[in-house]
Each structure stands twice: as C-alpha cells, then as structure tokens.
C-alpha cells in the first residue's frame with residue numbers, strides 16, 4: 001500500500017505533508033474506515049463525520065503534548081488511525097483488540113477515557129487548570145457533539161470555564177443529530193450561531209468563533225489560527241455531516257450510527273434473522289401498555305431507537321418523551337410526573353442510569369414515588385466494553401429503600417412485570433439484558449405477586465437460585481443434562497423484595513446453595529441471598545456466581561461470559577462438581 005495514509009504512524013509524519021495533500025488523505029481514511037467497519041462493525045457515522053476535523057487537529061496541534069479529548073469517543077476512529085493504531089485497527093472492539101473508545105491505557109494520545117457523553121469539557125478544564133498550577137504551556141481542546149453539549153454536565157463545565165482565563169478550545173461539532181434526531185431548545189439556537197453577535201457561549205463568558213464548514217481544511221486551519229490569537233477560553237462552532245462521504249450513511253444517519261456488518265460496495269446492511277430479543281418484547285409491550293392506559297408515559301434520554309421506542313414515539317407523541325442526553329433530568333422529570341397522577345416508565349440503559357443515582361434516591365425513592373425504571377442493557381453489552389456494560393445496577397438499586405428490583409427470565413415474565421409495574425405505589429425497576437429472550441408466546445397479561453420466586457425444578461441435592469436471563473439458561477442446561485432430580489432451580493424475578501419464606505425453606509432442605517446473576521457479584525443478588533441466610537445462621541455452603549469485582553473489557557457477550565465462567569459449559573461444570 002503506497003498511499004498517504006500508509007506513511008503515517010505518528011502525527012509528526014502527518015505534519016510533514018503539504019496542506020494540499022490533506023484532501024487526498026481524508027479520502028484514503030474514509031475508504032480505510034469503510035473497508036474495516038464493513039467487516040468489523042462499530043460506530044461508523046460519527047467517525048466519517050470528523051475525518052477532516054481529526055486530520056486538521058493533528059496537523060495543526062502538537063499532539064500528544066497538546067491535549068485532545070473526544071467527547072463520548074465513538075468518533076475517535078480517525079484519531080486512532082493517525083496515532084499509531086492503523087495496523088491494529090481491524091482488531092477494533094474485539095477480544096484483546098483495541099477499544100472502540102479513547103482509552104488512557106491504550107495510547108498516550110488518548111488523554112482521557114470516554115464512552116459516556118458530556119464529560120470532555122469538565123475533564124479539559126481540569127487538565128488546563130492543572131497545567132496552570134504546574135506552569136505548563138500547551139493547548140487544551142475538547143471536541144463535543146451538538147447532542148452531548150446540551151447535557152447538564154457540559155453546561156456546568158461551560159459555566160465554570162467562562163469564569164476562567166484558561167487556554168481551552170471547545171469545538172462544537174454540530175451535525176444536527178445525536179443517535180436519533182436532536183431534541184430541545186438549543187437545537188434551534190445552534191442554527192442561529194451562524195451570525196453570532198451574542199449567543200449562549202458568549203453569555204457564559206467564552207469567546208466564540210464560527211460558524212465554519214468542518215469538512216473544509218482551509219476553514220478549519222484558519223479557525224485554529226484565529227483561536228490561537230484569542231487569550232482565554234473559546235468555543236469554535238463547526239458544521240459537519242454525520243456519515244460524510246458515504247451516501248447511504250448521510251441519507252439514513254440513524255441507521256448508520258452503528259450499522260453492524262454491511263456491504264461497502266452496495267451499501268446494504270447485512271440482514272441476519274435474529275432471534276427475538278428483550279428489546280423486541282419491550283418495544284411491543286410498551287406500545288400495548290401505552291395504548292391500553294392513557295396515564296402511562298415513557299421517557300428516554302436520547303435512546304429512542306436503542307430502547308426500541310420509535311414506534312411508541314411515533315404513535316403516542318404526546319406521551320413518549322425523548323429528553324435528550326439528560327439522564328438526571330429524565331429521572332426527576334419522571335418523579336414530577338409520578339406526583340401528578342401519571343405513570344412514568346423511565347427507560348434508561350443500565351450504564352447511563354449510573355449518572356442519575358442521586359435523582360433515583362433523592363427525588364424518587366425518598367419520596368416513595370411510583371416511577372418505573374426500565375433498565376435496558378443490564379449485564380454485559382459486548383463490544384462497547386467496560387464503559388457500557390450494565391453490571392452495577394443490581395447492587396446500586398437494591399441498596400435503596402422502597403425500591404423494587406426485578407429481572408425477568410422469559411417473555412411471559414417480562415411482559416407481566418411491565419404490566420404489573422403500572423399498579424405500583426413505589427419505585428419499581430425492571431432490568432433486562434441486550435440478548436435474545438426465552439419466548440413464551442404469551443398474549444395476555446397477568447399481575448405478578450411482588451417478591452414471589454418460582455420453583456422450576458425440585459431436585460434434592462443442591463439448590464440453584466438465580467435471576468433474569470441466566471435462570472432460563474440454567475433451566476436449559478439442567479434439562480439437557482437430565483439433572484432435574486438432583487437439582488432444584490428457583491427463579492427470582494424479584495431481587496428485592498427477596499422471597500424470604502422461600503429462602504427459609506431452601507435453607508432447611510439444601511446443604512448447598514449456588515446463586516447466579518448477570519451483574520457484579522459484590523453487593524448483588526447472591527450477596528443479598530447470603531445476607532439473609534446469615535440471619536438464619538445457615539451452616540451449608542453458598543457459592544455466589546456473577547461478574548468479578550473488576551472492569552471487564554470489550555468482546556462478544558459470549559466471549560465475556562466464558563471469560564468470567566458464566567458460559568453454559570462452565571455453569572454445567574460447576575453444577576456437576578457439586579453432585
């Protein structure tokens with residue numbers, strides 16, 4: 001390969017190029033990303049949209065001495081390619097490969113790990129402040145999208161930044177879309193930034209440059225030069241197109257945010273025939289509940305498509321709200337709704353719910369408000385990796401007074417939990433994974449008894465207690481190996497309240513108890529079982545199985561389960577070792 005891209009293993013080689021060569025380099029980069037992502041799926045649209053910006057940044061600034069932070073980080077592929085990771089780029093998001101997000105352990109060019117949005121401005125303000133204290137002179141740049149900058153954290157950071165004299169450049173990469181179409185009042189304001197006499201950024205006390213074409217090298221390099229002449233913090237507003245340079249991605253930006261496998265030549269996304277997932281059941285059931293009960297509302301912080309709420313949003317626009325990347329607001333908004341005779345279903349990925357922890361405690365649980373939390377992507381999510389795995393929610397939710405915590409093992413229970421939750425008088429969390437669901441073809445709804453476990457098998461040697469999808473898997477393993485006589489399997493759709501009566505009976509009967517959960521095992525379901533057994537002075541063996549007390553990297557969900565001993569084979573081996 002004798003092209004421009006092949007000559008770059010470090011940005012200093014890029015800096016030796018003529019400016020006139022950058023357009024050709026951008027073209028090669030686009031082809032390279034498309035070639036790779038068509039077979040190694042990842043976040044395509046955002047990365048295609050920042051190719052010119054990334055080249056211009058590394059061309060103009062003296063990275064890694066000058067510090068760049070990519071907000072969310074899903075657009076960092078051109079950055080990785082220019083900073084020494086081109087030759088391992090095809091390992092993107094795979095087991096033992098490079099991460100899909102910036103990662104401090106991966107490269108000195110990745111100055112700050114991201115994955116969750118809207119952290120970049122706070123972090124760059126921190127770095128610039130430290131440099132001031134340490135008397136280090138260099139440039140500090142945060143690149144943030146139009147959806148991410150509207151989040152509370154970004155606005156808090158801009159407010160702080162505006163009161164400083166720090167040499168920070170915030171680049172607002174405005175492509176007028178998040179994963180789904182952008183929402184909210186600022187969207188309109190960003191359009192009027194074209195003619196900036198006074199705007200939100202100058203109101204914050206920041207200098208403003210823009211608006212410029214973020215695909216035009218001359219404009220970008222001139223803007224960086226201009227930024228250098230301005231002392232103190234500044235914002236540069238650039239307009240870009242998500243999916244730039246690949247027609248299909250430009251035309252359907254939602255689908256091409258992260259399209260999966262595709263045929264680069266024809267632009268066709270590879271269609272598989274996937275089994276029914278928890279997300280399918282959630283989308284259908286939520287739609288049915290919204291149709292049946294006019295008091296029900298659904299809220300998502302910027303994940304309409306991912307949460308499978310698009311049809312509900314379309315059909316019930318007055319009761320399905322996309323509030324933007326605003327998890328904290330989503331939860332307290334739901335709390336407000338719950339005080340006034342509506343029934344809010346607050347639909348948030350487990351990993352992003354972490355950001356709203358105080359709101360769950362202070363605004364919902366403390367006032368015992370009946371907010372229903374639909375906690376999607378609970379458990380390993382696979383190739384997004386450590387930033388996105390939903391591993392903590394059992395531990396952090398079951399700690400909270402008044403909170404019901406549930407996790408369905410199959411379609412019937414999932415539908416019934418979603419149905420039952422509308423009658424709750426207290427906060428009610430339903431956690432479910434990014435995974436196929438054990439189908440039951442149940443069409444009717446039945447109210448579930450809160451806190452009741454279900455005996456699946458009544459074998460006599462040992463008892464397995466488990467919750468969520470993993471119960472269905474253990475059920476299959478037991479059936480396939482004809483172990484029903486030896487093993488008792490009890491499913492706990494409710495992690496809290498725990499079925500204590502059942503636990504008392506199990507403690508009396510079984511000398512060995514094993515628990516399974518798809519969450520971190522410290523403080524989770526198994527811990528809660530163990531805490532209760534302790535109060536009974538249980539003298540038998542108890543083994544808790546779940547995720548280890550460490551951050552787990554990216555790989556497929558199946559590979560990760562194997563890594564932590566939760567694949568079918570390891571589960572079977574563990575069971576057999578006890579009988």
Ligand SMILES: Cc1ncc(C[n+]2csc(CCOP(=O)(O)OP(=O)(O)O)c2C)c(N)n1
Nearest residue numbers: 046115116117145146147148177178179302
């Ligand atoms: C706290 C948090 N909430 C939600 C997400 C999911 N998410 C990832 S990218 C994205 C949209 C980002 O839009 P924008 O900032 O405009 O960047 P673009 O994709 O357009 O480049 C969302 C909602 C996230 N990563 N972090």
Ligand SMILES: CC(=O)[C@@H](O)[C@H](O)COP(=O)(O)O
Nearest residue numbers: 072074115258306381384434
């Ligand atoms: C970058 C980001 O946070 C999202 O794009 C996330 O990767 C979505 O995950 P799903 O693909 O599971 O919806």
Ligand SMILES: [Mg+2]
Nearest residue numbers: 145146177178
């Ligand atoms: Mg955007």
